[in-house]
Amino acid sequence: MKATFTLLCFGAALLAIGSCADPVHDLQVKALGGEAPNIPAGDYHRAGQPCTTCHGQYGPATKQFAIGGTIFHGPDKAIGEEGVRVEMIDATGSQRNATTNCVGNFFVPTSDWDPAYPVLVMIRKGAIGRTMNSHIGREGSCNQCHKDPPSFDSPGHISLVPNEDNAPPPQDCPVSPVASLPGAR
Amino acid sequence: MKISRESARASEAIDVRRVAASACVLGFLAIAACVSVPDKDRQTYVGPLANGQTLAPDFTLYKSGPDAYLGKRCSTLDCHGQLGRGLRIFSPQGLRAFDASGAGYFPLTSGKDLESDDEKRQNFLSVVGLEPEVMTQVMSNGGADPQKLLLLKKPLLYEGHKGGQVMVDISDPGYKCLASWLQGALDQDACDKSLLVR
Numbered sequence: 001m002k003a004t005f006t007l008l009c010f011g012a013a014l015l016a017i018g019s020c021a022d023p024v025h026d027l028q029v030k031a032l033g034g035e036a037p038n039i040p041a042g043d044y045h046r047a048g049q050p051c052t053t054c055h056g057q058y059g060p061a062t063k064q065f066a067i068g069g070t071i072f073h074g075p076d077k078a079i080g081e082e083g084v085r086v087e088m089i090d091a092t093g094s095q096r097n098a099t100t101n102c103v104g105n106f107f108v109p110t111s112d113w114d115p116a117y118p119v120l121v122m123i124r125k126g127a128i129g130r131t132m133n134s135h136i137g138r139e140g141s142c143n144q145c146h147k148d149p150p151s152f153d154s155p156g157h158i159s160l161v162p163n164e165d166n167a168p169p170p171q172d173c174p175v176s177p178v179a180s181l182p183g184a185r
Numbered sequence: 186m187k188i189s190r191e192s193a194r195a196s197e198a199i200d201v202r203r204v205a206a207s208a209c210v211l212g213f214l215a216i217a218a219c220v221s222v223p224d225k226d227r228q229t230y231v232g233p234l235a236n237g238q239t240l241a242p243d244f245t246l247y248k249s250g251p252d253a254y255l256g257k258r259c260s261t262l263d264c265h266g267q268l269g270r271g272l273r274i275f276s277p278q279g280l281r282a283f284d285a286s287g288a289g290y291f292p293l294t295s296g297k298d299l300e301s302d303d304e305k306r307q308n309f310l311s312v313v314g315l316e317p318e319v320m321t322q323v324m325s326n327g328g329a330d331p332q333k334l335l336l337l338k339k340p341l342l343y344e345g346h347k348g349g350q351v352m353v354d355i356s357d358p359g360y361k362c363l364a365s366w367l368q369g370a371l372d373q374d375a376c377d378k379s380l381l382v383r
Binding site: 091116117118133134135136137138139144145150151152153154155156 | 257
């Protein structure tokens, strides 16, 4: 009797653990691959990848982002643009700004902002400003939709300037500001 | 005495089997009684009405307003601009259509090319085919009660909508645009205004 009860408890515990797993999400995380060489996990890592796949409510990252992404300089090369101000406004009029680091990454933690979608976005640096043509419906990762190459289901990565030029990459960046994006030209 | 007890048990077992078998037969009969008999005179009519009208909403009117509204408001790549959506909407800034008539590839790029006529037609079919029966009911009544459709129930949040409340109420320009289209008298002004809301 005691053994049966123990077995039942063990089975219930296994079921409870199994029901918490999400194989689809696990596959999405796995599909991102490992960290790039010489770029440790942190503010500079995984430029161009969809941030909230890991930094969302299902983890595995501990820090959760409301919105995050990467701004590159031009539309062809994946060179991060530093100091771009990302201005966001949600459906209730609540606003947040974030600024990109030297690989182009920016993020807003959920502890700081929980936007009511849709969200409108504008990026600005100096005299250059670009407004996103459509709104964000619900996706916190800019790079989920803005991926390379431009195709039927993506307008390509986000860039500060609409046409590629030969602007020098950011200096004094602790890691390479050039992201390795599949499909980037 | 022992033989008599075993005999009684065997008899009881047989009775139980008989009762179970009878219950099964009765159950089958009950289920069979619920099955309707095919009615050869009952038909579903698809096609123009006697007066020449059709029960489908007008495609030409759809192209003049509702398509642009749905494209702007619903078709982002993270919402209805996805192939798996029940209501899938193609748009210039979102998902682009597969070219089934030509070489069989995606010839248009998101955020770059203008919307094609084929995309508008496919959007129309997506909207009309979302709930074919309800759409037919609504159209057979001249579009008098468009709120029966998920197309309007969800954005009004009369029913759960992952994208939240898109239309404030029935005075929303987007609602007026879609409802007037279904009623066959497009409110172009409302459609134009619906595009100004960001």
